[in-house]
Amino acid sequence: MLRRLFNSSILIKRNASALYVTGDKAMENFAVLSPFLQIDERMSNFEEIKANITKRKMTLNLDELKSEYELYADVEKRKRELENRRVEIVALMKQEPSEGLKLEGINLRENLKKLKENSYYLEDQFIHNFLKIPNYIHNKTPANEKEVIYSFLDKPSDVIVNDKIHKLIEFYDSTCYYMKGDAAKFDIQIALDVCDYYKEAGFIKFSNPDFVRSIIPEAAAVDLSNIFLLKEDAIENKLNLLHLTGNGSMLNFLSFFAKLTIFSTQLPIQLISTGRNYNSMNHFDHQDLYSVVQTTCCQNFIAVNDEKSFDKIIEDQILHWKNIFERFNQHFRIISYPAESLAISESYKLGLEMYSNSQNEYIEVANFSYYSDFISKRLLFNYKQDKVTKFPHIYSGTVMNVMKLLINLVESNSDLKKFI
Numbered sequence: 001m002l003r004r005l006f007n008s009s010i011l012i013k014r015n016a017s018a019l020y021v022t023g024d025k026a027m028e029n030f031a032v033l034s035p036f037l038q039i040d041e042r043m044s045n046f047e048e049i050k051a052n053i054t055k056r057k058m059t060l061n062l063d064e065l066k067s068e069y070e071l072y073a074d075v076e077k078r079k080r081e082l083e084n085r086r087v088e089i090v091a092l093m094k095q096e097p098s099e100g101l102k103l104e105g106i107n108l109r110e111n112l113k114k115l116k117e118n119s120y121y122l123e124d125q126f127i128h129n130f131l132k133i134p135n136y137i138h139n140k141t142p143a144n145e146k147e148v149i150y151s152f153l154d155k156p157s158d159v160i161v162n163d164k165i166h167k168l169i170e171f172y173d174s175t176c177y178y179m180k181g182d183a184a185k186f187d188i189q190i191a192l193d194v195c196d197y198y199k200e201a202g203f204i205k206f207s208n209p210d211f212v213r214s215i216i217p218e219a220a221a222v223d224l225s226n227i228f229l230l231k232e233d234a235i236e237n238k239l240n241l242l243h244l245t246g247n248g249s250m251l252n253f254l255s256f257f258a259k260l261t262i263f264s265t266q267l268p269i270q271l272i273s274t275g276r277n278y279n280s281m282n283h284f285d286h287q288d289l290y291s292v293v294q295t296t297c298c299q300n301f302i303a304v305n306d307e308k309s310f311d312k313i314i315e316d317q318i319l320h321w322k323n324i325f326e327r328f329n330q331h332f333r334i335i336s337y338p339a340e341s342l343a344i345s346e347s348y349k350l351g352l353e354m355y356s357n358s359q360n361e362y363i364e365v366a367n368f369s370y371y372s373d374f375i376s377k378r379l380l381f382n383y384k385q386d387k388v389t390k391f392p393h394i395y396s397g398t399v400m401n402v403m404k405l406l407i408n409l410v411e412s413n414s415d416l417k418k419f420i
Contacts, residue, residue: 018214018239019378020127022120025239032215032240033259036377036391039130043069052134055143055339060132068126075119082112131221135374138310138348142338146351150318153331155355156412165289165410175293182416187296187402189420191274194298194400197324198272201316203300206271208252213240216254219378220371221344227251228280247275248297250396257303257381264385267392269303277398289407290356290363296402300368302395303381307372313395314350317368321352324400325366328419330412331355332365347372350397354408365404368397 019035042049046066053060089105168183179187199205217224228244235241245251253271277297302313318334325332337349352366373391376382382389409416 017124017128017131017218018241019131019218021239022123022127023116032213033380035219036380037127037130038377039069040073042133043073043130048136049133052137055137056134056342057340058134058344060129065126065129065133068122068129071122072126075115075122079112079115079119082108082115086112131218132344134221134342134344135347135372137339137342138370138372140336141342141348142336144338144340146338146341147336148333149336149350150322150334151331152322152326152333153329155331156357165407168410168416169289171289174288174291177289177292182420183406183410185420186406186416190400190402190405191296191298193419194324195272195274198270198298198300198320198399201320203270203272206253206273206301208247208249208273208275209255210244210247210252210276212243212245212249212251212255214243215240216251216258216379217243217245219258220251220254220375222251226280228278244278246277246294246297247273248277248295248299248398250299250301250398253299253301253396254375254379254381257376258379260381262383264305264383264390267303267305267383268309269301269392271301272298272399273301274298277401290359290404292403295404297398298400298402300395300397300399303376303392304395305383305385305390306393310348310370310393314348314368314370317350317395317397317399320399321366325352328405328409328414330409330414333362343369345369345371345374347374354405356408357411363404363408364401365408366398366400368395368399370395 018032020037043066046062050062053062086105086108089101089108093101093105168180170178170180172178195205211230214224217227224243230242230244232242253273275296276294277299278294280293304313321334332352332354335351335353337351342349346369348370350368351364353362354365355361356363371394373393375394376391381394382391384390406416409419
């Protein structure tokens with residue numbers, strides 16, 4: 001099983017967003033949707049944003065953001081005033097036309113046009129920074145350190161590392177490795193077993209594409225430099241580019257739900273997919289099997305009405321992990337990540353770690369995140385309830401990274417044949 005990732009990473013400097021397209025770019029870049037951002041509501045609680053940034057230990061110039069918002073809000077207010085006056089003039093012209101009203105209407109139209117044209121750069125700059133504001137932090141997220149929720153067996157000590165992994169996998173670099181024998185069989189069979197397990201638990205097997213457009217990772221607040229950008233010979237939309245992420249990625253689920261309206265009775269939605277996951281951030285920094293660019297992953301996706309089912313969904317996921325991983329008879333622990341370890345879009349995150357004898361540290365083999373309605377609002381994934389538009393709360397995670405599990409089992413002298 002030869003895996004090679006060819007030259008697909010091309011760096012392009014982006015000065016604008018595919019998620020939020022301003023009017024001056026609308027002629028050459030199709031606006032897929034208009035995200036539900038609630039700018040005034042979020043910016044009105046500036047102290048919460050400041051505390052959130054501090055807990056996450058993020059670097060974001062809040063003074064600059066606040067100044068940009070004040071300018072942006074002032075321009076938007078002036079636009080509304082001009083537009084409202086235009087509406088008034090149209091109504092007055094219908095009642096009693098006059099040359100003075102006509103000239104005022106023409107001047108207003110020109111002034112509004114100039115104001116819009118001059119405000120595009122400001123709008124781009126502010127929205128670009130506003131989209132970096134992170135999701136709310138769930139109150140069950142630990143403040144400073146990982147919190148161990150569950151531990152299976154004892155942490156191994158004084159274990160001699162089994163070097164059999166080199167006989168099962170020929171490793172060339174982070175983009176290319178060749179799986180042989182039991183390793184290749186394990187890679188396929190375990191992923192299928194996990195998929196079948198989740199199906200028995202009420203999930204629907206799902207098949208995702210391998211590619212997404214830029215609007216999807218932007219909606220999920222994923223750094224575009226961490227995913228592969230594919231070269232296209234003819235690009236109609238210069239902002240909404242094509243990326244290789246793999247059908248075992250959460251991003252590829254999102255493509256199906258962008259701008260989708262469903263009935264509340266269709267929730268909850270529970271999906272499971274298995275396939276490749278591609279991540280370019282490992283390409284330059286690491287050169288070992290634990291951080292290869294492409295791996296087989298099992299990814300789940302859950303959409304529910306609101307936050308009320310949070311405790312049950314988290315408890316269910318912990319139970320699923322216990323049922324799946326205890327069969328390997330190796331030490332693992334389930335942890336809750338602190339605020340500083342969360343991605344921008346995450347409100348809460350679980351991780352399953354196994355101890356690596358070769359790395360002499362815990363390695364994350366699985367994860368599961370709560371995104372609240374942060375992503376669904378950006379993608380306009382919504383449902384109707386009593387004629388009111390609401391946004392589903394999303395959970396998703398790589399419930400198993402097969403490569404990391406395989407390496408850990410081999411290093412711990414486990415017989416792969418028992419699991420295939």
